[in-house]
Structure formats: structure tokens, C-alpha cells
Amino acid sequence: MTSARTGVTRMVVSSTNPVKLRAAERGVRAVLPGVELEFVAAAVDSGVAEQPSSDAETLRGAENRARAARDAAPGADYWFGLEGGVEDSPRGMLTFAWIVVLDCDGRVGRARSAAFVLPEAVAARVRDGMELGHADDEVFARRDSKRHDGAIGLLTQGALDRAGLYAPAVTAAMIPFLNPGFYPPAE
Numbered sequence: 001m002t003s004a005r006t007g008v009t010r011m012v013v014s015s016t017n018p019v020k021l022r023a024a025e026r027g028v029r030a031v032l033p034g035v036e037l038e039f040v041a042a043a044v045d046s047g048v049a050e051q052p053s054s055d056a057e058t059l060r061g062a063e064n065r066a067r068a069a070r071d072a073a074p075g076a077d078y079w080f081g082l083e084g085g086v087e088d089s090p091r092g093m094l095t096f097a098w099i100v101v102l103d104c105d106g107r108v109g110r111a112r113s114a115a116f117v118l119p120e121a122v123a124a125r126v127r128d129g130m131e132l133g134h135a136d137d138e139v140f141a142r143r144d145s146k147r148h149d150g151a152i153g154l155l156t157q158g159a160l161d162r163a164g165l166y167a168p169a170v171t172a173a174m175i176p177f178l179n180p181g182f183y184p185p186a187e
Contacts (some may be wrong), residue, residue, distance in 0.1 A: 008036045010076040012177070014039045014065035017147055020082045024165040027099075027170020028078075031178055040076070044068035048084055051131040055096075058085025059110070062098040065086075070102055078103050082166060086118070086126055093123035095132060095151055097166050099173040106185030111172035113165050118151060 005177045009032070025039050045068060046052075046061035059064050065081030073079070081100040102108055105170035118126070125135035133146025140154045150162030176183030 008038045009078070010038045010039045010040065010073075011078045011080065012042050012069045012073040013080045013082070014042050014044045014046075019147055019150065019162045020080075020166070023082060023166035024080050024170050025165060026167035027076035028174060030053060030167070030171045031174050040073060042069045042072045044072055044171060046081075048083070052083060052085035053124060053126075054085070054087050055098075055107075055112075058083050058087075058096070059098045059100070059112075061085070061160050062100040062110075066100040066102045076104070080170070080173075082118040082170075084132065084150075086123075086164075088123075088127075089117075093122065093126060094116040094118070097169060099166065099169045101170075101173045101177070103177055105180075107176045107180065107183055108186045109173035109176045111169040111175075113169040116152065116155075119155070120150065 011028060013021050021039060021041055028037060044065055047064035048057050048061035052058040052061050060156045061083035062081040065083060066079045069079040077148060079102045082097055084097045086095045094115040095118055097113040099111050121139045122135045125130055136145045136151050136154060137143060145154060149158060153161040
């Protein structure tokens with residue numbers, strides 16, 4: 001799990017959004033507390049819509065981001081793709097994130113965050129083509145909420161923020177790397 005060159009495990013996160021960087025760091029540190037880690041941001045494209053509108057599209061965006069991060073920084077040990085998305089359901093519009101982690105041995109970890117129903121005032125704007133963060137900013141009179149607390153933070157009055165929502169999914173996506181005997185390389 002550690003680079004032989006430096007003794008530091010290098011993690012590349014496919015975003016410059018501080019929320020995604022914090023989520024990756026929290027999630028990994030939960031399972032690798034004694035390992036020296038270096039987190040690097042990589043500005044990469046997800047290859048999907050700015051606002052993914054289905055579970056499948058959101059997963060595809062996370063997979064694309066992880067692969068693009070690997071292409072951008074091939075000397076790392078792990079590459080993370082974090083992609084937030086929405087999907088209409090019979091109970092309302094859900095929001096969630098997919099996390100995909102690749103390692104230098106060809107293993108892949110995937111996990112989805114918890115999901116919750118958005119208020120209809122936000123969901124209606126998203127259905128009309130607005131990205132969720134912009135819809136949140138408009139409805140809640142905030143600025144750049146997706147780089148801070150996100151919809152979950154706004155709706156829970158700060159009890160849970162976006163990084164806190166994503167971090168357990170990052171931890172779950174690390175399972176194949178913690179248990180390599182059960183998860184052979186896939187790529």
C-alpha cells in the first residue's frame with residue numbers, strides 16, 4: 001500500500017473540490033490510520049453530464065474520474081473518482097455519490113453513499129436542467145454550497161456535511177485493498 005520510492009502512500013483524488021478531497025482523506029484515514037498518506041488533487045473530467053441524473057450515470061462518472069486521475073498521475077498508488085448524482089424515484093428525487101478507487105495492482109473498489117430525498121423546490125430546478133449545487137444555492141440563498149456543506153449540510157443544519165456523507169462510502173470502497181485475497185485484480 002506504500003510507494004517503495006518514498007515510503008508515502010500517494011492518493012490522487014479526481015477533483016479540486018475541497019469537499020471531495022476531505023471525504024477521500026477522512027475515509028482512507030479511517031482504515032489506514034498509521035500509514036503516511038499524501039493526497040493530490042487532479043482536475044479531470046467525468047465524461048458525464050454536469051449533473052448526473054441516474055445511478056448508472058453517476059457510477060460511470062466516478063469510474064471515468066478514477067481512470068482519468070490514473071492517466072493524469074500514473075505514478076500514484078491509488079486513484080479516486082467521486083461523483084455526486086441524483087435520480088428520480090417514486091418517493092422523490094434522491095441524491096447520493098458513487099466512489100470508485102483504483103490501485104496500482106489493478107484492483108477496483110466501488111461504494112455508494114447514503115441517499116436522501118431532496119426538497120421538491122430543489123428537485124424541480126434540477127429537473128429543469130440546473131446542477132444540484134446551483135439549485136441549492138438558489139433555494140437556500142447560499143453561495144457555492146457544493147464546495148462546502150452541500151445539500152445535506154443545508155438540510156441538517158450542519159449536523160452532517162457533504163464530506164461526512166461521502167467519507168463512509170470512501171471507507172467502503174477501500175475494502176478490496178484491505179482484503180486483497182477476496183478481491184483479485186480486475187483491470
